[in-house]
Amino acid sequence: MTGRGDSGSLPVLPQENGWPRSIIHVDMDAFFASVEVLDNPELAGLPVVVGGTPEGRGVVAAASYEVRRFGVHSAMSAARARRLCPRAVFLPPRPERYAEVSRAVFGVFADYTPLVEPLSIDEAFLDVSGCRRLHGSAVSIGHVIKNRIAAEVGLTASVGIAANKFLAKLASDLEKPDGFVVIAPDEAPALLRGLPIERMWGVGKAAARQLHLHGVRTIGDMLVIPETVLSAKFGVQAARWLALGRGEDDRPVVPAREAKSIGNETTFAEDITDGEHLRGICDLLCDKVAHRLRMQGVVAGTITLKARYADFTTHTRAATPGHPTDSSVEIRGIVHDLLENRLGRRGRALRLLGVTASQLSGPRPRQPGLFDGQGQDDRHRRLDGVLDRVQERFGPLLRRGPGKKADKSRE
The missing domain is CATH 1.10.150.20 (5' to 3' exonuclease, C-terminal subdomain)
Known part of the structure; x- marks a missing residue:
């Protein structure tokens, strides 16, 4: 295994000869928090929390490495984050800014391979198996991508390189932040065992x-x-x-345009029983899924909620909206109904939640309402945009979605 270093300090494997595939996993380091520091250098070195409020309302969306040392992590309630780190700096999320920076990062990926599979706004798999003759070895490509992100975007990324997706993702996580790790196939068994x-x-x-x-x-x-x-x-x-x-993983890298579904899930550090906390986490997941739908120009005909209990049993509940959608408002409303009325949780603790959009298709034609564009679809779209901008300016005190059973803990 080769590890941390700059472009000149790592041995370059000879075109990864004998590798079945060459997969790169790029994971931006503390992405939301890092963007905030990029835009406001005075925050450098401070314990930064994105999401939630200083009063302890809402859910943590992201945490800088400085605040993680206190045990703060994403999906944690802001109240607990405040108790763990009283001097934490709480900032409202700025989704439009994060999307802008994400587009710049993914633009770098696209220069080296068309086989890019986004996992979220800040990480992706790249299959460069067919690109090595043009761009060099996967190690060389990984270094160029990492250096370009630093120079052109101003952020650090951790890069993992291996012959399959599992090992590449594992590699990117081994030396975070700002890591660069290569796991060769013959090194994987011994590395994994330990x-x-x-x-x-x-x-x-x-x-x-x-x-x-x-x-x-x-x-x-x-x-x-x-x-x-x-x-x-x-x-x-x-x-x-x-x-x-055993180091076996034959899953292909699936470009976004070929994806059959788009989903996000999170496993909690501790099982969660509180309904408001769970709804807040669902809102975070719904926003991520809806954003990815809009970024990829598709709408979903089915929304699925995945829930795993403390005993590891997993249940899914799905619903079909009245029309295919990419609306954060509509997806939140569907998922709230699945969580509260169809899951049958009965107060039991959960250890994982996930939201998936499937039955994807091109964006449906938008039908204006009776009064020149005042239809529900248009209102939802305007509400998505308006509340995103209000959140950027005034913080996470407003909540998107149906008013019934309002969740005051939204980050």
Whole structure:
């Protein structure tokens, strides 16, 4: 494994000969918080929280590395973040600015490969297997991309390079922030065996605690357990964990234009019971999904809520809107209904929430209302834009979406 260094300090693998594929994972470091520091250098070195309010209302959308040292992380309630770090600087999200910077970053990716799969506004997979003759090795491409982001955008990114998506994402996370790690196929088995089980993609803190009870502390510990035993406790995800633990992952890099669905999910550091907190997290996820739909110029015919309980059982609930949509307002309303009326949670704690938009199609024709553009669709679009701008200026005290059961904790 090769690690941290500038363009001149890392050995360049000879075109990654023998690699089945060359995959790069780029993950911007503390993206929202870093954009705030970029625009206001006086914030450099301070514990910055994006989302929530100094009074403790709302949910943390992003946290700088300075505030993470106090235990603050995304999806945490602002009230707890304030208790953990009383001197934290709380800032309202500026979604339009983050989207602008994200477009600049993804513009750099597009210069090197058409096979770019966005995972969110601030990270993506790139398959450069077919680009090496033109642009050089994946290591060379990774360095150029990292250096261009720093020079042209002004932000740092962590880059991971490997022969598949799991290993590339793992590599980008090993030396954050500002990391650059390459995992060659023949190095992967030994590296994986010694890593803490928490490094496994899809194993959150709650799952790790359960694995610890079975004597599993490292990925290597997990690999010696029979699949039948692991599956009895953790269900279908056990087979996926074992394959990843062996370094096996044949999932392709799927460009956004070919994606069949767009989704975001988050695993909580601690199980959450409070309904308002869960609705606030759903709002964050809905906003991310709706933003990605609009960025890609598509609308969704189905919205799905995914919920995982403390015992690792997972349930999904889906709904079909009256018309395909990319509206944050409409998606929030659908997901609130799924969470509160169709999930059947009955107060049980959750450890994961996810929102997925599927049945994607090109944007539907917009029909004006009876009074020259006053239709509900137009109102929702204007409300999305207006409230985004109001949030930028005045902070996260306003909430988008239906007024019924208003969630005052929205970041």
